[in-house]
Amino acid sequence: QKEVEQDPGPLSVPEGAIVSLNCTYSNSAFQYFMWYRQYSRKGPELLMYTYSSGNKEDGRFTAQVDKSSKYISLFIRDSQPSDSATYLCAMSPNTGNQFYFGTGTSLTVIP
Amino acid sequence: DVKVTQSSRYLVKRTGEKVFLECVQDMDHENMFWYRQDPGLGLRLIYFSYDVKMKEKGDIPEGYSVSREKKERFSLILESASTNQTSMYLCASSLPTLFSTDTQYFGPGTRLTVL
Numbered sequence: 001q002k003e004v005e006q007d008p009g010p011l012s013v014p015e016g017a018i019v020s021l022n023c024t025y026s027n028s029a030f031q032y033f034m035w036y037r038q039y040s041r042k043g044p045e046l047l048m049y050t051y052s053s054g055n056k057e058d059g060r061f062t063a064q065v066d067k068s069s070k071y072i073s074l075f076i077r078d079s080q081p082s083d084s085a086t087y088l089c090a091m092s093p094n095t096g097n098q099f100y101f102g103t104g105t106s107l108t109v110i111p
Numbered sequence: 112d113v114k115v116t117q118s119s120r121y122l123v124k125r126t127g128e129k130v131f132l133e134c135v136q137d138m139d140h141e142n143m144f145w146y147r148q149d150p151g152l153g154l155r156l157i158y159f160s161y162d163v164k165m166k167e168k169g170d171i172p173e174g175y176s177v178s179r180e181k182k183e184r185f186s187l188i189l190e191s192a193s194t195n196q197t198s199m200y201l202c203a204s205s206l207p208t209l210f211s212t213d214t215q216y217f218g219p220g221t222r223l224t225v226l
Contacts, residue, residue, distance in 0.1 A: 043220040096205035103153035
C-alpha cells in the first residue's frame with residue numbers, strides 16, 4: 001500500500017464550479033500537509049500548507065485536514081480556466097527530510 | 112521569497128553522454144532534493160542532501176550520482192545517460208525541520224530527453 005493515495009482523475013468541471021480534490025494516507029506520523037499546483041511542463045508551485053488538523057483558507061482555496069480519518073482535501077471555489085493544472089498533495093512528519101507525494105490529480109476547468 | 116533555480120529548462124542528450132543538472136537555492140536551506148517525475152508514477156526521490164558534502168540515496172538512485180560542494184548548490188549527474196532516463200527532473204529545498212511557515216519548494220524543472 002502506498003503511503004499517500006490520490007485519484008489521478010482526470011477531472012473536468014465547468015467554470016464557476018466548486019472543485020474537491022482529495023488524498024488519503026496511512027502514516028499517522030504525518031503532521032505537515034501541502035498542496036502543490038503544477039502547470040504543464042512547469043515545476044510544482046506551493047499552493048497551500050497546513051500543520052496538523054483543521055481548515056485553512058486562502059482566497060478561493062480551502063485546505064482541510066482530518067487526521068482521525070487520515071484524509072485531506074483541497075476545495076476550489078468559483079473555479080477558473082486558469083486553475084486547470086495538476087494538483088499534488090504532499091505530506092511530512094515533523095522533519096524536512098522526508099516528503100511523501102500523491103501522484104497528482106489532473107483538473108480541467110472548461111470556460 | 113524562496114527561489115530554486117535549475118540550469119536548463121530543456122535538455123537533449125545522446126545515449127552514453129555524461130549529463131550535469133544544476134540546482135541553486137537562495138534561502139539558505141540545509142536540505143536539497145532531486146526527484147524525477149514520470150506520467151503515472153508521480154514524483155520519485157533520486158537523492159537527498161542534508162548538508163554540504165552529505166548525501167542520502169532516495170528510492171531510485173541507480174544510474175545517478177550527486178554533488179553538494181556548497182550549501183546553495185546541488186548537482187545531479189547522469190554518468191552515462193540512457194533512454195530510460197528521459198524524464199522531468201525536479202530540484203527542491205527545505206529546512207531540516209518544518210515550521211508552520213516553511214516547507215519544501217521546487218525549481219521549474221528540467222525536461223531531459225535522451226536519444
